[in-house]
Amino acid sequence: MxxxxxxxxxxxxxxxxxxxxxxxxxxxxxxxxxxxxxxxxxxxxxxxxxxxxxxxxxxxxxxxxxxxxxxxxxxxxxxxxxxxxxxxxxxxxxxxxxxxxxxxxxxxxxxxxxxxxxxxxxxxxxxxxxxxxxxxxxQDQQLMPHQLLSDREYQVMLMIAGGKTVSEIADELGLSVKTISTNRVRAMQKMAMRHNAEFTYYAVKEGLVS
Structure with a gap:
């Protein structure tokens, strides 16, 4: 049982x-x-x-x-x-x-x-x-950009790519806006991106969001 x-x-x-x-x-x-x-x-x-x-x-x-x-x-x-x-x-x-x-x-x-x-x-x-x-x-051992992210950074990246704002993500996850913003910045740095639109384009292209 x-x-x-x-x-x-x-x-x-x-x-x-x-x-x-x-x-x-x-x-x-x-x-x-x-x-x-x-x-x-x-x-x-x-x-x-x-x-x-x-x-x-x-x-x-x-x-x-x-x-x-x-x-x-x-x-x-x-x-x-x-x-x-x-x-x-x-x-x-x-x-x-x-x-x-x-x-x-x-x-x-x-x-x-x-x-x-x-x-x-x-x-x-x-x-x-x-x-x-x-x-x-x-695949070879070379990681794709999103695979360089921590679990939290990855989650924030996906939510931004899905159209959510930093404030909305903070509310949904029960975290501070500062924490979400920090994860957003770190994710962008690791993925060599500058704008939220780049998150969206990448996530759609790789099939991570519809």
Missing amino acids: LKILTADDHAVVRAGVRQILSESKDMRGVVEAETGAEAVRQAALGHFDVILLDVSLPDKNGLEVLKMLRQQNPDQAVLMLSMHPEEQYAIRALKAGARGYLTKESAPAELVSAVRKVSKGGRYISLAMAEKLAFYLD
């Missing part, structure tokens, strides 16, 4: 996940966490076969939480379950130690299958993502 922890700041999503998993006889309970800090605390208190983790949490970036969970327990199975397309975060999540990446648009049966697979030590990614990952691994 599998014990699951789901970390997501949306109560409706957590309820939906709990309902889907509770219909499977081999899932014995789903514990919920609304923030990254709560997820780390819950994971420290008890063993979970799988932790379902969103990328966007109100207090911390999901990738930061993933690293904290892995430091706490290197063998912890974490499956990223996010609204963000695979192209945006899947490779980063897998490199950070996630066992798989699934979008919230996936069918309920796919979620159950993914949970079972990663609980047994396997990895779960879509066929399309497997092809992208193979292409990524076949």
